[in-house]
Amino acid sequence: MNEPAAPAVANALPAEPKPQDRAPREVELKLLVAPGDMRAFLRHPAVAAAKRGRAKRAQYRATYYDTPGRALAAAALTLRVRREGARWVQTLKGGGSSAAGLHTRDELEWPLMAERVNLDVLDASPFAKVFAREEVRGQLRPHFTTEFERTTLPLALGAGTHAELAADSGAIRAGRHSEPISEIEIEIKGGEAAAAFRFALSVQENVPLTLGHRSKAERGYALAQGLVDAPQKAKPVALDASLDAAATLRAISWSCIAQMQANEAGTIVGRDPEFLHQLRVGLRRLRSCLALAKAPILASSHPDLLEELRWLQNALGPARDWDVFATETLPPIVAAFRDAGGLAGLRVRAGQLRRAHGRAAAEVLRSPRYPRLLLTLGLALSDDTLAAKDEASAWLAQPVREYAGQVLRQRHKKLKKRGAHLAAATPEERHAARIAGKKLRYAAEFFAPLFGRKKTRRYTAALSGLQDSLGALNDAAVTERLLGEIAAAGKSPPDATALALVRGWVAGAAHHGLGELADRWEDFIDCDTFWD
Numbered sequence: 001m002n003e004p005a006a007p008a009v010a011n012a013l014p015a016e017p018k019p020q021d022r023a024p025r026e027v028e029l030k031l032l033v034a035p036g037d038m039r040a041f042l043r044h045p046a047v048a049a050a051k052r053g054r055a056k057r058a059q060y061r062a063t064y065y066d067t068p069g070r071a072l073a074a075a076a077l078t079l080r081v082r083r084e085g086a087r088w089v090q091t092l093k094g095g096g097s098s099a100a101g102l103h104t105r106d107e108l109e110w111p112l113m114a115e116r117v118n119l120d121v122l123d124a125s126p127f128a129k130v131f132a133r134e135e136v137r138g139q140l141r142p143h144f145t146t147e148f149e150r151t152t153l154p155l156a157l158g159a160g161t162h163a164e165l166a167a168d169s170g171a172i173r174a175g176r177h178s179e180p181i182s183e184i185e186i187e188i189k190g191g192e193a194a195a196a197f198r199f200a201l202s203v204q205e206n207v208p209l210t211l212g213h214r215s216k217a218e219r220g221y222a223l224a225q226g227l228v229d230a231p232q233k234a235k236p237v238a239l240d241a242s243l244d245a246a247a248t249l250r251a252i253s254w255s256c257i258a259q260m261q262a263n264e265a266g267t268i269v270g271r272d273p274e275f276l277h278q279l280r281v282g283l284r285r286l287r288s289c290l291a292l293a294k295a296p297i298l299a300s301s302h303p304d305l306l307e308e309l310r311w312l313q314n315a316l317g318p319a320r321d322w323d324v325f326a327t328e329t330l331p332p333i334v335a336a337f338r339d340a341g342g343l344a345g346l347r348v349r350a351g352q353l354r355r356a357h358g359r360a361a362a363e364v365l366r367s368p369r370y371p372r373l374l375l376t377l378g379l380a381l382s383d384d385t386l387a388a389k390d391e392a393s394a395w396l397a398q399p400v401r402e403y404a405g406q407v408l409r410q411r412h413k414k415l416k417k418r419g420a421h422l423a424a425a426t427p428e429e430r431h432a433a434r435i436a437g438k439k440l441r442y443a444a445e446f447f448a449p450l451f452g453r454k455k456t457r458r459y460t461a462a463l464s465g466l467q468d469s470l471g472a473l474n475d476a477a478v479t480e481r482l483l484g485e486i487a488a489a490g491k492s493p494p495d496a497t498a499l500a501l502v503r504g505w506v507a508g509a510a511h512h513g514l515g516e517l518a519d520r521w522e523d524f525i526d527c528d529t530f531w532d
Helices: 035-042 045-050 119-123 128-132 194-204 216-225 245-262 264-269 273-293 305-336 342-366 369-382 391-397 400-418 427-451 453-489 496-526
Strands: 025-032 056-066 077-084 087-099 102-112 141-156 162-174 177-190
Touching (some): 025 194, 035 162, 045 141, 119 128, 141 177, 162 216, 177 194, 177 216, 194 369, 245 369, 245 391, 245 400, 264 273, 264 342, 305 342, 305 453, 342 369, 342 453, 400 427, 427 453, 453 496
Antiparallel strands (some): 025 102, 056 141, 077 087, 141 162
16 A cells, blocks of 8 residues: 555654553454344344343544564564544554464553554553664554444353454455455453353354454455465464463464464365365364363363364365375376376366365365354363363373373384384285374474474474375375276276376385385384483
């Protein structure tokens, strides 16, 4: 957008500074609704039963500030000046996280006399060091605006939880570009976040909802810069060795859900197969993490949760198999055998099946079942009483380093047992070793920050290499199954020569992988365990 010649920033205004040693934490659940469903949401019986007062409506207009180089965004800070009715409010948000629609972050607010940033109050905030830098202080400029109507309702969600519902309808604008706003925010004022998930689940039975993982500010930055979403890999989780195992597994689970959500939109659009791949990686990591927790975190309150996660894994699996076959397996074969005309027809059929399965995967993510699964996950991970309901949960109360050592020793031992004779093993035995290796690798990556990444790097690299070799062997079995689907889907059988070329190529790759397997296994066995 066009920047003004001079920033709307003041070093001093008659707004009373509000020094604080620690910023208050904002906890809110963000839900996205279609504009046509907003009225149905606000009139839902669950809303009527929970509201404690009349609805209030107000118009809001906010301007978001940053430097031309987006220094605040790089520091995970959001600075805005918003008009709320007849008054101006400056808000600074920092840090925090977002997963399963639940947003937590530090939030500071100050009243203003005009639509101008007050630097003095920022100097007294916990983030004063950022604003002391001259490249920040002297270059704050408007980047984008939001304009929306907000309907607010006070809610009592049971179990002593009080919240405020805010329904926003409007738009984000950056220059000539705009995006609609149609969302519900349930901000916890006191009590447990789990109550917000229970409330959302009751509404979702009748009103289509999806979970929002991006704030208005994040959407605004993307709009202003013309950014296109990129596939998101797993991010390291900063673990605190003073916490117990249950709290640590919750933190890891939230990060897995965040990875899944970051790749949702790209998977639905289907422009890059890496989105689906990374979404499924997040899902596998989540299932592996929850398997570490077993019943104590999920407890008997959510008996179907693990089954629903298995459903999602199976529902998305075929699309990923076809992505790999069409974009990784076939292209080098076609390039190597350009004169084999039957390969072109095989590639066309594979592309058709790939697109069909991609559309099916997108429909899974659009279905009500998927956001319901995420809401149920959020409920299970937010309810601090769940672990206490299971007598077997005592072992999760131990310090996380001790717990991690136990888990890693057990999984290391299991992989050594399953992989002792890999070269002569049956495909089923190698598959079992591959699964054991994957579980060990995820656990090692989860707990690596507790032991230092330098100590864990060689071990996880050896595990990764072993997984690659075992995966190449597994690809041969998957390819044979997909070739069978191609034959069954067509009106006429595929070219026999083309099928033979693909089978031969994949068999050769599997033979090469089998030859490397012994070396990869030795690399793994020679690694020192980092948890002892």
